Amino acid sequence: MTPNPSPALSVTGLSYAYGKKKALDRVSFAVQPGECTILLGPNGAGKTTLFSLITRLYASREGRIQIAGHDVRKEPSRALAQLGVVFQQPTLDLDLTVMQNLHYHASLHGLSRRRADARIQEELERQGMYERRKEKVRQLNGGHRRRVEIARALLHNPRLLLLDEPTVGLDVPSRKAIVDYVHRLCSDSGIAVLWATHLIDEIYEDDRLIVLHRGAVQAEGSVPDILKAAGAENVGDAFHMLTREAA
């Protein structure tokens, strides 16, 4: 991967409201290449709104979002080309095979047939799913469907991977496999990850944390930084204190 001086994601002074209800209030942060950043917040904190703005499903009037140096509002195509997303809701076509689903996505990102085949093989093999490529998605369990969605999000080699509570509804081994895999991805390939969750056990020692509550960033930094700022002994307590104090 060629070095890029700009952060994989930079959010500056971002605000958003649904009518009079403020969902995000002057949110600013950055995610660097190779960094796994956990966006931690209770339900309704504004995580999904933030993701919808980064993916340009909504447009913000206040603030700025840049993906690998490209402004989402001014250069949407360039910005979105650097972005891979795993949405909270499953988005695979259940009646199509794994391959057909992935080819559909590859074509949306302009990959040629040959390139798509190579990339699909690479990504599915990394997750031990290549043998199941000809199966219909309906036949896969929830954990395997999520793996396919992660493979899909990576097909076009994005610099930034967004995951919106990707492990919700999965059993413990599937959850662990996905959490491990994404963390490995950060350290091995240098991709930047922004992972939204409210599950404390998905956080690793060397992750960066952003605690979002009521649409505002309550704390940001490494795990030790957050513990120190909150005066807590573990992330669970810190999260509880940070979100309770602000409530």
Place this chain on the structure above:
Amino acid sequence: MRVMHYLQALRGIVARELLRFVHQRERFVSALVRPLVWLFIFAAGFRSTLGVAIIPPYETYILYEVYITPGLLGMILLFNGMQSSLSMVYDREMGSMKTLLVCPLPRWYLLIDKLLAGVLVAVLQAYTFLLIAWFYDVQAPLEGYLTVLPALILSGLMLGALGLLLSSFIKQLENFAGVMNFVIFPMFFLSTALYPLWKIQESSELLYTLASYNPFSQAVELIRFALYGQLNLYACVYTSAALIVFLIVAIIGYNPSRGMMQRKGGAAA
């Protein structure tokens, strides 16, 4: 390079639609059964009650089955247009619309691709219907089967764009049933699909006016003339204008800063 990307995306969207179509054979059959029931039963029953005078493009007295065939082609396109917008509301609720909208191509282009893919499926159904009708002795001149193609495509695009427009303003799947009642049925019955305009005028001037301004009437007339190798210029211009208007409003509806995603977000927040 950029052009290639646009073409790849079009290919991908069309391929996906065709695959879904192949996998949903029931949908194909039910889409065909509907117009066939109208042709075999309704038209047969009404054959004697409705006398149809000689009107262009027909040159002789015709059977009622022959008269309503273009209307039933229109019905296939209308239901398909609405069905694909239904699938968009479904896609949006299920999230797969999001994966389409976050790909790095202009949104208007993605919507037009989606529209084209839907029309392709509808045209395949229309030709299957024409084939069955042929064996039922409802036959148009041979060249008509070729000249009707552009008319089917244009009408399909117009009705698909209408579906797209509706899908951009419908928040949830449940609301769609209402649209069927308020859009499909009035559009179909207030048109020239089942009876010619002069016949409507005999009963009500108001209904006549509504039917003549109904874009679906114009689409049906465009198809009717094209099936007999003739161009109905007025219907063609009217259908094209309706297509442009519906498409522009639909694209505005899907604009991230003011469209449906925004309002839907309001509910989800």
